[in-house]
Amino acid sequence: MKRTLIASLFMIIPAFAQADSAHPHWGYEGKAGPENWGELSADFEACHSGKYQSPINIDHAMHTTLPPLDFQFNVTNESIINNGHTIQVTAQGEDIFSLDDETFQLVQYHFHVPSENHINGKSYPLEGHFVHSNNDGGLAVVAVMFDLGKENSALTTILDAIPSEQNKEEAFKQHVDLKSLYPTDRTYYRYSGSLTTPPCSEGVRWLVMKDPITLSADQLEKFKSALKHDNNRPVQPLNGRVIVD
Numbered sequence: 001m002k003r004t005l006i007a008s009l010f011m012i013i014p015a016f017a018q019a020d021s022a023h024p025h026w027g028y029e030g031k032a033g034p035e036n037w038g039e040l041s042a043d044f045e046a047c048h049s050g051k052y053q054s055p056i057n058i059d060h061a062m063h064t065t066l067p068p069l070d071f072q073f074n075v076t077n078e079s080i081i082n083n084g085h086t087i088q089v090t091a092q093g094e095d096i097f098s099l100d101d102e103t104f105q106l107v108q109y110h111f112h113v114p115s116e117n118h119i120n121g122k123s124y125p126l127e128g129h130f131v132h133s134n135n136d137g138g139l140a141v142v143a144v145m146f147d148l149g150k151e152n153s154a155l156t157t158i159l160d161a162i163p164s165e166q167n168k169e170e171a172f173k174q175h176v177d178l179k180s181l182y183p184t185d186r187t188y189y190r191y192s193g194s195l196t197t198p199p200c201s202e203g204v205r206w207l208v209m210k211d212p213i214t215l216s217a218d219q220l221e222k223f224k225s226a227l228k229h230d231n232n233r234p235v236q237p238l239n240g241r242v243i244v245d
């Protein structure tokens with residue numbers, strides 16, 4: 001299970017556009033859109049039959065005492081790609097935090113327009129996903145919501161580096177102040193879910209920051225014109241899952 005997850009994660013990193021039987025074409029519109037993902041390949045079955053899918057609408061969280069997440073933000077960027085599904089930065093280094101007595105390290109981060117998860121029924125203009133992996137390939141995704149407002153300079157560095165060609169991975173060594181892509185208040189919701197893209201593998205620990213941060217209208221336009229289409233999977237049923245905060 002864990003190996004499948006990490007394999008799925010890396011499947012979307014390499015620059016390939018061609019659809020073949022191993023990597024069927026999927027997207028956000030029409031026949032290849034989210035409502036049909038489960039039928040595109042036997043490997044994507046969880047997209048259709050999974051009961052713990054992401055994203056969700058976060059509502060009625062159960063109050064507990066979640067431990068603070070001790071992010072190190074000590075990473076360097078390696079590369080950036082517009083893979084037709086998202087804008088994704090591959091990272092290396094030591095952005096580690098501990099969760100459930102395991103250590104999770106940042107592997108890549110990417111963006112969805114508009115947000116995939118909703119908070120109390122609200123959709124945000126942009127959502128960042130910081131994908132962390134433990135030694136066994138188990139995944140924890142930290143989600144950050146962006147509302148319209150002040151420009152975010154860390155996003156500008158990323159936007160300026162987006163390759164003009166899709167599926168062309170380019171070196172990206174510029175420093176991005178990761179901390180400014182997170183809210184100052186790090187309280188969060190937690191739930192158990194899945195990858196929000198095929199193969200929709202479950203067992204992903206979702207940590208959704210409660211506080212949104214901002215990007216400017218101009219920055220949002222730049223994301224939209226690079227992506228050319230919305231890239232949010234619709235919210236999925238909770239099926240009895242408990243959200244905690």
Ligand SMILES: [Zn+2]
Pocket residue numbers: 110111112129196
């Ligand atoms: Zn994502």
